[in-house]
Structures are given as C-alpha cells and as structure tokens.
Amino acid sequence: MAVALGAPGLTAQSKPDAAFEAETLAHFQALVQLDTSSPPGNEIRAVEYVKKVLDKEGIPYQVFAKDPQRPNVVARLKGNGKKRPLLVMGHTDVVTVDPKKWTHPPFGAERDGGYIYGRGTVDDKDNLVASLMLMIKLKRAGTTLDRDVIFLAESGEEGAPEVGAQFMIDNHLDAINAEYCLAEGGGVVRTGGKVTRANVGTTEKEPRPIELIARGPAGHGSVPSRGNSVTRLSAAVGKVAEWVPPLRVNETTGAYFKKLASMSTPEQAARYRDVLNPDPKVHAPAAEWLLENEPAHWSMLHTSLVPTIVGGGYRYNVIPSESKATIDVRLHPDEDQSKFLDEVRKVINDPNVEVRWARDRYRPAGTSSLTTEAYAVIEQQTKVHYGAEVLPTMSTGASDMAQVRSKGINCYGIGPALDTEDGPKGFGAHSDQERILEAELHRFVRFQIDVVMALAAAK
Numbered sequence: 001m002a003v004a005l006g007a008p009g010l011t012a013q014s015k016p017d018a019a020f021e022a023e024t025l026a027h028f029q030a031l032v033q034l035d036t037s038s039p040p041g042n043e044i045r046a047v048e049y050v051k052k053v054l055d056k057e058g059i060p061y062q063v064f065a066k067d068p069q070r071p072n073v074v075a076r077l078k079g080n081g082k083k084r085p086l087l088v089m090g091h092t093d094v095v096t097v098d099p100k101k102w103t104h105p106p107f108g109a110e111r112d113g114g115y116i117y118g119r120g121t122v123d124d125k126d127n128l129v130a131s132l133m134l135m136i137k138l139k140r141a142g143t144t145l146d147r148d149v150i151f152l153a154e155s156g157e158e159g160a161p162e163v164g165a166q167f168m169i170d171n172h173l174d175a176i177n178a179e180y181c182l183a184e185g186g187g188v189v190r191t192g193g194k195v196t197r198a199n200v201g202t203t204e205k206e207p208r209p210i211e212l213i214a215r216g217p218a219g220h221g222s223v224p225s226r227g228n229s230v231t232r233l234s235a236a237v238g239k240v241a242e243w244v245p246p247l248r249v250n251e252t253t254g255a256y257f258k259k260l261a262s263m264s265t266p267e268q269a270a271r272y273r274d275v276l277n278p279d280p281k282v283h284a285p286a287a288e289w290l291l292e293n294e295p296a297h298w299s300m301l302h303t304s305l306v307p308t309i310v311g312g313g314y315r316y317n318v319i320p321s322e323s324k325a326t327i328d329v330r331l332h333p334d335e336d337q338s339k340f341l342d343e344v345r346k347v348i349n350d351p352n353v354e355v356r357w358a359r360d361r362y363r364p365a366g367t368s369s370l371t372t373e374a375y376a377v378i379e380q381q382t383k384v385h386y387g388a389e390v391l392p393t394m395s396t397g398a399s400d401m402a403q404v405r406s407k408g409i410n411c412y413g414i415g416p417a418l419d420t421e422d423g424p425k426g427f428g429a430h431s432d433q434e435r436i437l438e439a440e441l442h443r444f445v446r447f448q449i450d451v452v453m454a455l456a457a458a459k
Contacts, residue, residue, distance in 0.1 A: 012384050013453060014446035020133070021442045025116075027053065028129040028441065029109035031092075032118040038093040041070045041163070043155040046092035046128070050153050053132060059139050064172050070155040070163040074175045077138050079145030079456065084179035086374075086456050087150045087409070088448070090128030091157035091164065091184070091400065094120040101432035114438055121436040123429035124184045126416055128153060130445045137449055144458040152176050157400050161362060165400035169407055178409055180374040180455065182448065185399040185413020188386050188440075191420045197263065197389055198382045200375070201413020202252045203367040204395035204402060205330040208337070209358040210305070210344065212236050212325045214312075216352060221317035227352070230312050233323040236348045237307050240327055243347045245303045247287055248332045249276055252394045253300050255370060259391050275301060299396040303332045303340070326358060330396055333365035363398050366405030368412060377454045378412055385447040386417065414451075416444035 034045040047063070050073050054061050065071035070093075079085075097106040097119050104110045104117035111117075131151045138149060156164030168176055185201030214236060216227035249257075254276060261272040274286035290298040298304075305327050312323025331337065345355050369375065370392050379390045393413070401411035417440040422428055427435045 012381075012446065012450055014137075014449045016442065016446070020137075023136075024129060024133050024442060024445055025438070027132060028116065028125065031125045031129060032109035032116070032120050033107050035107050036093045037096045037119070038156065038158040038160060039096070041067075041093050041155060041160065043070045043092040044068070047071050047073050047153065047155075050092075050132060054135070057136050057139050059135055062175060064168060064175065066163045066167045066171075067155075070160070072155055072164060072168055073151075073153040074172075075135055075151040077135060077143075077145060077149045079147040079149070080458065081147075082458075083147035083456070085148035085150050085177065086452060087152060087176055087178035087181040087404070088131040088134060088452065089152045089154055089181060089183040089400065089404075090126075090131045091124045091154045092128060093155055093158050093160075093164075094123065094125070095158050095430050098432065103433060106434075111438065115435040116438055116441070117433065117435045119434055121434050122416070122418060123434070124157065126436055126441055126444065127184045129441075130448045133445050134449050134452055138452075143453070145456045146458045147179070147456045149452060149456050150176055150178060154400060161400060161403060165403040166362070169403050173407060176404075177407070180372070181401065181404050181409050181411040182374075182414055182451065183399060183401050183404075183411060184415055185395050185397075185401055185411075186393060187413075187415030188382070188388060188417035189420060190417045193419075195386045195388045195417055197260075197391055198386060199393040199413075200378055200382075200390050201395050201399070201401065201411075202370060202375070202392045203250065203333055203365070204398055204413075205299075205303075205332060206335075206361070206363055206365040206402070207398045208329055208331055208361060209308075210327040210329050210341070211354075211356050211358045212240070212327065212348070213354040213356070214323045214350075214352060215321060215354070217319075218321040219319040221315075221319055225319055228319050229321060229323040230319070232350060232352055233310070233312060233325055236350060236353045237310065237325050237327075239347050239349075240305050240344065241307055243305065243344075244287075245305075245332075245343075247275065247283055247301050248303075248334050249301065250332075250334060250367070250394070251370065252367065252392045255392045256300070256394070259389065263389060296396060299330065300394050303335050304328075304330045304396070305344075330398075331365065333367060333394075337361075363400075363402040364406050366402060368405060368410040372410050374410060374412060374455060377451055378414065381447060381451045381454065385443060385450070414448065416440045
C-alpha cells in the first residue's frame with residue numbers, strides 16, 4: 001500500500017470507478033435475479049453464473065458438492081506464502097419469499113430511488129458480489145500477494161450447512177483453510193442518513209431449538225379436564241417466555257458495551273455501563289430496560305428463549321392427548337448446554353411436559369480475537385471509508401462463520417451500510433421486502449478491497 005497503516009492522513013486506496021461500478025451492478029442484479037430460495041436451494045444457478053465470470057477472468061477455481069444442485073465454488077489467487085491465506089465468503093442461497101407481499105418483484109433486482117430491491121440484496125448477495133469483485137480486481141491488477149486470497153461461494157447457509165460450510169470443513173478444509181475469514185455477520189449502521197457506527201461480528205450465539213411436549217388424557221371438549229394437554233402446554237410456554245436466564249458478559253460484549261457507552265448520551269451510557277456491573281442490583285434494572293426498549297441488546301447478554309410454533313388438537317370438540325411447542329433458543333457462547341435443559345425443566349416444573357432438544361448442535365459457538373492484524377485493519381479501514389468507530393459484536397443470529405471458527409480460523413463479520421429505519425419498515429434481511437442502497441453496495445466493495453489489500457498485498 002502507498003501509505004503505511006496507522007499513519008497520519010491514511011486514505012482509501014480504492015476510488016470510485018464508474019466502469020467498475022457498472023460491472024458490479026450488472027453482476028449484482030444478475031445474481032439477485034436468480035431464485036436460489038432455500039429450500040430447495042438450487043444454488044447451482046448462482047454457481048454457474050460465478051463460474052462463467054471466473055472463467056472469463058482466468059481465475060482458477062474448484063467445485064465441491066454433496067448435492068449436485070447445491071454446489072460450492074472455491075476460487076484462489078496464489079500468494080508468495082509469507083503469510084497464511086485469507087478467506088472471503090458469501091452464500092448463494094436466500095430465504096423463501098411470499099411474492100404477494102413484495103412491491104417490487106422479489107427476484108427482479110429493480111432499481112428505484114437509489115435502492116436495489118430483491119431477495120438477497122442484503123442477505124447475502126451483497127457479500128457474494130463484493131467477494132467476486134475483489135477477486136476480479138486483484139486478478140486484473142496482477143497484485144502481488146503475501147498470502148493466498150480464497151473466495152468461497154457457499155451453499156446452504158439458510159438452514160442447510162450440511163451441503164455448504166459444514167460439508168466444506170468436514171471434507172475439504174484444505175481448500176479453504178486460512179488465518180482469517182471475512183463474511184457476513186456485521187455491517188455499518190446508518191441513522192437518519194448518517195453513519196453512526198460499524199458492527200464487526202467477532203462471535204455469535206448458538207441456535208438450538210427446544211421442543212415442549214405436553215401430554216394428558218384425551219376427552220370430549222364439553223368436559224373440562226385439569227390434565228388438558230393444551231392447558232399444560234400453555235402454562236409451560238408462559239413460564240419459559242417469562243424466565244430470565246442469567247446475564248453473561250464475554251470479551252466481545254464487554255468491549256461492545258464499553259465502547260457503545262463512550263458514544264452515547266449520558267443517560268444511555270449509564271445503562272450500558274450498568275449492564276456490565278457484576279452486582280445484580282445494578283445490572284438487573286438496566287437489563288430490564290434493555291428488554292423493553294432495546295431487546296437486541298438484551299439478547300446479546302442472555303440466552304434467549306422465544307416461542308415460535310405451537311400446535312395441538314385436530315377438532316374443536318376433542319381434547320388432544322398431546323400438544324407441542326417449539327422454542328427458538330439462542331444460546332450464549334458460555335452457556336453449559338448439558339445443564340441448560342435441566343434449568344428449563346425446573347422453570348416449567350411439570351412432569352407431564354417433556355423438554356428436549358429439537359435437533360443436535362449444528363452451529364457451534366466460537367469467538368474471534370480482538371487483537372489480530374485483521375481486526376486492526378478492519379478498524380482502520382472503517383474509519384477511512386465510513387468515518388466510524390468499530391464495535392466488536394456478538395450476533396444474536398447465526399452464520400456459517402460458526403463452522404469456520406470451529407477450525408481455529410479468526411472470522412470477522414462485515415457488511416455494507418444499512419439504515420436502522422429499514423428494518424421497522426419491512427425492508428430488512430428475511431423481511432417481506434429487502435433492499436440495499438446502491439451507493440452503499442459500491443462503498444462496501446471498495447472497503448473490502450482495501451481491507452484485503454492491507455492484509456494480503458505484498459509490502
């Protein structure tokens with residue numbers, strides 16, 4: 001790089017380029033227009049497109065597939081080996097849609113008012129195209145690299161890691177093994193059109209749903225029964241929903257709330273400092289306020305249990321012998337899962353309600369260091385491109401960085417600038433509609449290129 005990292009006057013190396021942006025937009029629209037909804041996935045549609053682009057640019061790649069319709073592409077630009085590789089990831093699948101709820105066609109990639117609309121625009125074809133454009137930029141420039149740069153276009157992130165990230169780390173780790181990984185799971189926050197901060201994902205909660213199964217005697221709906229399975233289940237769900245698991249602070253959340261306090265109003269700062277206080281008399285009222293007013297922040301500090309599915313019975317006049325509920329549990333990385341079910345059973349306190357895991361562990365918790373070269377570079381380049389401070393963040397959702405972190409790779413979640421107002425308006429990831437600011441897509445592409453250049457380009 002022309003300017004040493006951390007030096008006064010550090011400026012962005014990647015400048016706006018109309019031709020490059022037009023190419024980015026063309027690839028982005030083409031990928032969004034491909035319906036890769038999972039299930040069933042059909043990521044091969046996006047994979048074939050990515051392969052054609054890589055072929056045209058002369059970038060070598062490999063294809064790995066457990067399911068022929070859901071393959072993964074790994075492209076690699078070789079370095080001189082002075083440093084271990086850098087992995088960038090973007091997933092090719094998207095969540096399903098209800099077309100009736102979309103103003104713009106969900107796979108139209110239509111441009112309107114500075115936005116691009118479509119499923120996957122912010123989850124995750126923005127990261128996918130940014131990684132693709134990164135490889136194109138490095139290849140065309142003939143950039144000399146101190147480390148290999150690897151691009152993984154992965155399938156199955158939306159609930160089927162067995163064909164994507166899990167498949168890759170279990171069977172083809174050598175193809176993607178790296179010192180650092182950049183992927184979704186973070187992003188720049190805009191409010192009122194102004195950037196306020198950047199969240200960089202350094203750990204995440206572990207999803208693992210619980211099933212509650214209530215049992216009792218069947219009978220006629222005209223005769224009340226204290227053993228009614230629906231009644232038992234309702235009481236159990238209510239107890240679970242009201243339960244507050246212990247507050248937990250880890251390296252990431254501790255750093256997050258300390259830094260957030262330094263950026264907030266005095267009233268807000270006091271609450272953010274209070275939740276870090278080990279005294280329950282101090283942190284409990286602050287946490288209660290967060291639950292009511294900033295539930296995402298509350299969830300960063302607790303294992304959360306949210307009822308999402310309830311079922312039982314088949315006729316209005318028949319008391320069913322069995323009723324079942326599913327609880328979406330997002331476990332804190334420090335949670336002892338061997339003891340957790342017993343705690344839930346104690347909370348419910350009803351031997352007629354079975355409590356069990358709905359599935360095996362599939363996204364193990366892991367944490368990335370805050371003291372690496374990669375994290376420092378992300379902080380520096382965020383200030384350059386966005387003028388914003390970085391907050392290390394524990395995602396309350398889940399990503400395939402969990403699988404990659406399980407192999408000792410430090411992963412960092414990054415993403416484009418999104419408006420805080422978009423979520424409540426229904427334009428966020430997994431929402432009934434989805435959109436991205438075109439200008440922010442291009443800025444994110446430039447940002448990621450400069451991060452990778454700082455980490456991988458030969459000095």
